[in-house]
Amino acid sequence: MAELRMLPDNVELRRREETEPALYTSAVNRRRSRQVTHLLTCVQCFTTYAAVLVEKHPDKIRDLLAYMRLVVREAQRHGGDGWRQYDVMFRRHAASHRSLCWGQPLPSLYTSFFISPAAPAPCEHCLEGDHV
Numbered sequence: 001m002a003e004l005r006m007l008p009d010n011v012e013l014r015r016r017e018e019t020e021p022a023l024y025t026s027a028v029n030r031r032r033s034r035q036v037t038h039l040l041t042c043v044q045c046f047t048t049y050a051a052v053l054v055e056k057h058p059d060k061i062r063d064l065l066a067y068m069r070l071v072v073r074e075a076q077r078h079g080g081d082g083w084r085q086y087d088v089m090f091r092r093h094a095a096s097h098r099s100l101c102w103g104q105p106l107p108s109l110y111t112s113f114f115i116s117p118a119a120p121a122p123c124e125h126c127l128e129g130d131h132v
Contacts, residue, residue, distance in 0.1 A: 067103060082113040
């Protein structure tokens with residue numbers, strides 16, 4: 001099962017640990033990333049992340065809020081841990097594509113985790129499913 005990494009630099013840290021393991025083996029140098037499995041914990045961690053990011057990039061607030069709204073809404077609609085799997089995969093993609101807009105869902109991930117064949121496609125503007 002995929003792990004949810006909430007600290008924004010964990011991807012880079014993990015890469016460094018894999019390429020230079022001797023530098024990261026001591027208890028002092030080894031940082032632990034948090035695994036988040038509950039939606040409320042995810043929202044709390046994401047709020048902290050967004051507050052820090054928006055301090056330097058205030059123009060990103062709308063996209064970050066839209067992203068978390070999508071995750072929360074889909075968790076409420078579908079239950080299970082699809083929201084977490086989507087979040088993990090989206091963050092991995094965002095870590096390697098810095099210019100990615102957080103305000104728009106990634107269609108391939110969105111359809112993989114949230115849209116069943118019988119479900120209508122959501123509105124392309126607000127992502128709600130109760131209208132076209």
